Amino acid sequence: MSEPGGTEPQRVPEVHPGEIRKHSFQDYLIRFCFGAGISLGAGLIGLRFGPVVGGIFLGFPAILPASLTLIQKKEGRERAAIDSEGAILGAIALVGFALVAWLLFVRLGIGATLLIALAVWLIIAVALYAAVMATLHREPAPR
Amino acid sequence: MKEILLIVVRALAGGLLVAAFAMLGDTLKPKLFAGLFSAAPSVATASLLVIGLSSGPDRDTKDAFGMIAGATGLVCYSTAAAFLVARLGAIPGSVLSWLAWVVPAFAVYWWLLR
Secondary structure, eight states: OOOTTSOSOOOSOEEOGGGGGGSOHHHHHHHHHHHHHHHHHHHHHHHHHOHHHHHHGGGSOOSHHHHHHHHHHHHOHHHHHHHHHHHHHHHHHHHHHHHHHHHHHHHHOHHHHHHHHHHHHHHHHHHHHHHHHHHHSSOOOOO | OHHHHHHHHHHHHHHHHHHHHHHHHHTEESHHHHHHGGGOSHHHHHHHHHHHHHHOHHHHHHHHHHHHHHHHHHHHHHHHHHHHHHHHOHHHHHHHTHHHHHHHHHHHIIIIIO
């Protein structure tokens, strides 16, 4: 949380719903198209080469290129690089999501497995974020 | 025909979840925390839900198995992007970083999952 003087960097996450108004409908349409395109591609590849190969594309960087371009346009290159650093932590958590899903689908069924896998993703991602902030006491500077 | 229809449903659901996670990420501060949601399981959740409901959990297990390789590639992609975007800018940096996804994702598949 920022100090009143503004010298202490923000460490505790905050939600600012008003930020959505700074983005246009087109910004989200671009991301929708990226997501739909990757899902379509993964489905067609799975149809042609089998589900395991199709599954590889469930970890394809679907949202990042569009997001980074938009962040750079609105907030600058350094903020886009910091967003990528956050994505490293989210991606490590995504490996956890995939492992949990692989282990539990047959045992627990689709709904329960997806809920547990999403919870595992969130817990790992937030724990890694907390560990980075506790170690560096600030957002890492782009390398 | 049913397979193609399911892929279209997957695409629409994937697009919606990607846009929803992007919207969530845009509301979060600081930027490092918002970045977590750039690697959220949006396409994966939508796809696994549609596949599972139509073909059962056995089929989902195979897709999730392959996803281990894809997610490993995404760790490498994000690392490369953090480095390259700071130097080259968002478009060349994120496009070049796709190489850092393809090589490790298919290496993990080839050596560990095949």
